Amino acid sequence: MEDASMRLTIDIIGRVVLDTDLHSQISGNELVSAFRHLMAWTPKIGRWNPFLNANPLRPVMTWWYTRKMDHYLRNVIDRRFASQRYTAPDNKSKHIVDLALDEYCSQNSRSAQTLAGPDKRFKKAVIDNMKTFLFAGHDTTSSLICYVYHLLQLHPQHLAKVRQEHDEIFGFDISKAPDMIKDNPQLLGRLPYTLAIIKETLRLYPPASTLRMGSEGITITSNGQTYPTKGFLVWVNNHALSRRADIFPSPDSFMPQRFLADAPAEIPRNAWRPFEKGPRNCIGQELALLELKILMVLSLREFSMQTVIEEWQKSYGNSAAVGKVDEVYGDKVYQILQSTAKPRYGMPMTVTRTAVPI
Numbered sequence: 001m002e003d004a005s006m007r008l009t010i011d012i013i014g015r016v017v018l019d020t021d022l023h024s025q026i027s028g029n030e031l032v033s034a035f036r037h038l039m040a041w042t043p044k045i046g047r048w049n050p051f052l053n054a055n056p057l058r059p060v061m062t063w064w065y066t067r068k069m070d071h072y073l074r075n076v077i078d079r080r081f082a083s084q085r086y087t088a089p090d091n092k093s094k095h096i097v098d099l100a101l102d103e104y105c106s107q108n109s110r111s112a113q114t115l116a117g118p119d120k121r122f123k124k125a126v127i128d129n130m131k132t133f134l135f136a137g138h139d140t141t142s143s144l145i146c147y148v149y150h151l152l153q154l155h156p157q158h159l160a161k162v163r164q165e166h167d168e169i170f171g172f173d174i175s176k177a178p179d180m181i182k183d184n185p186q187l188l189g190r191l192p193y194t195l196a197i198i199k200e201t202l203r204l205y206p207p208a209s210t211l212r213m214g215s216e217g218i219t220i221t222s223n224g225q226t227y228p229t230k231g232f233l234v235w236v237n238n239h240a241l242s243r244r245a246d247i248f249p250s251p252d253s254f255m256p257q258r259f260l261a262d263a264p265a266e267i268p269r270n271a272w273r274p275f276e277k278g279p280r281n282c283i284g285q286e287l288a289l290l291e292l293k294i295l296m297v298l299s300l301r302e303f304s305m306q307t308v309i310e311e312w313q314k315s316y317g318n319s320a321a322v323g324k325v326d327e328v329y330g331d332k333v334y335q336i337l338q339s340t341a342k343p344r345y346g347m348p349m350t351v352t353r354t355a356v357p358i
């Protein structure tokens, strides 16, 4: 499931950032391929033995794939600049590349027509930011998709409730939902149970966390001992925070109802922070929630997902290990660190069509 969901989220972020169809769900793409190679060559975080990451080819391969990505993105920027689409006042584009070019023109207080093209320094800054968006905008969301499907197949009572919510808002004819969303996107704001499921999934399986610079008056107290933070980077361990029983009662249980308006216990302000807080919090959080809501509305009533660890092991010829998979919090497909927190084994799932659009 992880591969499929990653291809989907890459295509979405390609459209949002570059206004380009990257087609990674149906075929290959130069940018996506270079990006995936680059990821594969990134040293694995958390290895106790640094020699395991020592590969003399790594710097060369990293340089090569970075160069390929930069080349692709530079061409996109040049093409956008030449097309001057972003300057049309009545057709203000919201694609991130266009917003950057817009800003460039306004800062240079000249129209795009009079500029020969963005200078090298500016292009490098845009390319670096495009890469941040492309990475941050697909990797985390794809992991969230996997865990939403995984948790719902483990908890059929919640799956039934969310399907019922979709029937109520979009009617029983599932083929109508895409047009209804296009015509009236506000309908997505009327899905409290769907949102509660997304939030509870993010609580149990937060794909990312963050670091903050410590400072003078900020201390951390643990087991009666107080520690200064000045001069340190502080890691906000989202994973541990989300499973604290004093904040989230029955912390290891999947209980979407805790995020509903009539929830029995109030969640302390700022305790739920998968997108982090403050001025540098996740800029794409609204997009991520929208993606998930749309995907759930369009898929949950038509398909059934099933997580299949043992079948997956057998099909990969690892039958000796069948049934011997270790667990974390009672889950075999727990999160592992691969740049962000990803589902173990890539979340092997079968997908069955359970309803045919009328």
Ligand code: HEM
Pocket: 132, 133, 136, 137, 138, 140, 141, 144, 206, 207, 208, 209, 210, 211, 274, 275, 276, 277, 278, 279, 280, 281, 282, 283, 284, 285, 287, 288
């Ligand atoms: C489930 C989905 C997502 C999760 C859990 C997530 C989580 C996070 C977290 C924890 C941070 C660090 C924020 C901080 O340090 O305060 C972050 C940063 C960021 N995210 Fe997301 N994110 C998600 C989806 C997205 C999407 C769809 C986009 C694309 C538009 C995106 C773009 C970014 C960017 C550009 C940053 C860096 C912001 C900065 O440094 O100012 N994220 N995200």
